Amino acid sequence: MIEVRNLTKRYGKARGIEDLTFTVGKGEILGFLGPNGAGKTTTMRIITGYLAATSGTVEVDGFSVFEDAMETRRKIGYLPENPPLYREMTVSSYLRFVSELKGIPKSKRKDAIGSAVEAAGIETVYNRVISNLSRGYRQRVGLAQALLGDPDVLILDEPTVGLDPRQIIEIRKLIRSLRGKHTIILSSHILPEVSMICNRVIIINNGRLVASDTPIGLSRRIKGSERIAVRVRGPRGEVVNTVRELPGVSSVSVETPDSAAGEREVLLIVETEDSQDVREALFFAMASRSWPIVEMKAVDMSLEDVFLKLTTEESLEDETEVPPGE
Amino acid sequence: MSKTWSIFKREVASYFISPMAYVMGAVFLMLSGYFFSVILLATHSASMQGVLGNMAVIFIFIAPVLTMRLLAEERKLGTDELIMTAPVSITSIVAGKYLAAVFTYLVYLAVTLIYPAILIKYGSPDMGPIYSGYLGMFLFGAGCLAVGTFSSSLTDNQMVAGIIGFGLLLFFWILGWADAIVTGPVGDTLANLSLLKRFDDFQKGIIDLSGVLYYVSFIFIFLFLAVRVIDSRRWSG
Structure with a gap:
């Protein structure tokens, strides 16, 4: 049209x-x-x-x-x-x-x-x-x-x-x-x-x-945007290290636990490389250590995130175009 | 053509809804009436000659105020985005708006017909110069309004449009004195471009075709310029 x-x-x-x-x-x-x-x-x-x-x-x-x-x-x-x-x-x-x-x-x-x-x-x-x-x-x-x-x-x-x-x-x-x-x-x-x-x-x-x-x-x-939120019951440091070593995981960030069970639970945001699906590997890794996964969900990037990401990338490129004299 | 009519109707309504048409009409008629009475009392002659001349000068001050709104306000309020994106040509828009100003002017002129009516009732005026004088007055005023319309196309600020219009009209008035300053063909040519100089012949009872052609082409040139200015704005943003 x-x-x-x-x-x-x-x-x-x-x-x-x-x-x-x-x-x-x-x-x-x-x-x-x-x-x-x-x-x-x-x-x-x-x-x-x-x-x-x-x-x-x-x-x-x-x-x-x-x-x-x-x-x-x-x-x-x-x-x-x-x-x-x-x-x-x-x-x-x-x-x-x-x-x-x-x-x-x-x-x-x-x-x-x-x-x-x-x-x-x-x-x-x-x-x-x-x-x-x-x-x-x-x-x-x-x-x-x-x-x-x-x-x-x-x-x-x-x-x-x-x-x-x-x-x-x-x-x-x-x-x-x-x-x-x-x-x-x-x-x-x-x-x-x-x-x-x-x-x-x-x-x-x-x-x-x-x-x-x-x-x-x-x-x-958005590339690398596949993100998973996982809530695991287990010792924080060890859980993070174990997840980080899984193949395909690019980064792990720890969110502060918010519930009363916070003492025993870890909430992780796992980002993966090239949109790999690491959920199964994650499950077996946790299961083998007897750390129960109480919650796992895919986190879509909100349109806000996409927008910010796209527009800031663009403006970064623009800034590099500016000649040094200015 | 029907679009021109729509624009015209809306514009006339806008003139007569706002105090503008009435205030400017009142000023114009008050000053004209003053000149008519004073000249009549002083000369005791049943003639419109001096009166029309003075009315023309007054209208040089009235015309820019009457027209400054026409195109400038559309741009200021953003309504130009409506009319410029409707299936209407810019020529129709400018023509409709200009004709609305001319219509308002004609209403004023119609009221001033009281003066010759008084002359006819109490005396026996020579009608020839009155007819030709009014034709000249109409053409002269229509010329002033074309200049005002053009000025209004230049800016989105009504005051600025009014001042530009006034400046241009003053210029076309004083051009008439050029033959007194510069002698020879240059002075004559410049003086012939003057809006008021041409009007003198009409007042004396002479309908000169070149005078009519002068006013008509004067009007077309300024309206054409207004159309060009508005069209070119699409490129400059």
């Missing part, structure tokens, strides 16, 4: 985004993740046609956003980070204005506005002036605006930023309810949000693509 190829945008000498390539399939919800200033908004603005790219191509449903801008804009609903609202207008006159801009024929206008209002849940404020609405409702009006005319593609820039927790949950629920009907690109710097809503995550940092995978695949993908 959306094909971004070798997209580059430079602001003067400063780098906006650099050689970004990704595709979004029909009906997919793509999460766009990155620290502030990574280039998320820039990428979204290029896809919507608000900005021009320095080089590269973007196609929406086979149409180039640069050459057939009017065609692609018709297919895209866009909610910028700050909802683009005219404060002096009422919600109803605002939505009528947007539906005219989008070229929705007069006969269908009423239905289109009705279904967008319903989807965004703003029936109760329909006749109110926008400047009197709360932040959450403004965001919803912005979303209704993006939904108008039932566009194939929705581009939502930080749709939950600045909302209170209850509003965040509602907006997320709303976005999830759109799954399948629309192809959605959603940007965020909140990781659980993305893993909750999206089928696929793209992480960008400093304008470059760092990773692209499913939320689960992403946390699995």
Whole structure:
């Protein structure tokens, strides 16, 4: 549905985004993740046609956003980070204005506005002036605006930023309810949000693509990330030494015991080399010494860990690029 | 075209919902009314000639304020992200907004028709210069508003847009004095570019085609520049 190829945008000498390539399939919800200033908004603005790219191509449903801008804009609903609202207008006159801009024929206008209002849940404020609405409702009006005319593609820039927790949950629920009907690109710097809503995550940092995978695949993908938490009843020092000597174990760290049984128990985080499975070896090693394993589980790296790991690696590379004179 | 109409309608509503249109209208009409009364009392002649000239000068101060909001505010509030990503051409956007300003100006001008109406009721004015004078006044004002629209495209700060617009209009006013300073073809050419100089002919009752063409091309050039400025912003970010 959306094909971004070798997209580059430079602001003067400063780098906006650099050689970004990704595709979004029909009906997919793509999460766009990155620290502030990574280039998320820039990428979204290029896809919507608000900005021009320095080089590269973007196609929406086979149409180039640069050459057939009017065609692609018709297919895209866009909610910028700050909802683009005219404060002096009422919600109803605002939505009528947007539906005219989008070229929705007069006969269908009423239905289109009705279904967008319903989807965004703003029936109760329909006749109110926008400047009197709360932040959450403004965001919803912005979303209704993006939904108008039932566009194939929705581009939502930080749709939950600045909302209170209850509003965040509602907006997320709303976005999830759109799954399948629309192809959605959603940007965020909140990781659980993305893993909750999206089928696929793209992480960008400093304008470059760092990773692209499913939320689960992403946390699995990091090399050496296979980690096991083991709680063993036995003498601490000896247990640690025994585990450390097992083949395939790269490192062992001891967590402080937290329970009343803490005196007799050791909680270990075992990291393995090349994703080897050491659980069996671990079991027999402990069993042969009569140290019962009371708990053993695989620890997935959270998306937070992955994100931090990926983005800090990237910035370390960047630092080495800086010439010594600076 | 229908998109231009949508933009136009929203913009006119925005003018008349806010105090802007009323305040500027009140100032314009108060000063025009003052000039009309004073000139009429002093000359006792049923003519609009001096009055329209003074109205034109007043409008040089009104036009930048009336137009400074048009494009600058969209950028300030981020609503430009809506209209620039909707299937609407920049030309339609600029045209719709400019026409809304022109419409507001026409409302003001319509109110000033009271003055010739008073002249007709109590005297017998020569109607020719009044017709041509009003045509000239309309073209002149529309030119000022085009300059204001262009200034508004340059920045997201309304004050800055207003000041730039005012500066440009003052420049196109004082260009009319160029032939007094520089003699010969250079001075004449510069003076011919002046917004007010052209207006003098219309006031005297002369509808000169070159004058009409001057104003029309003046308007198109500044609106074209506004479109170019907005379009180029997509590259600079």
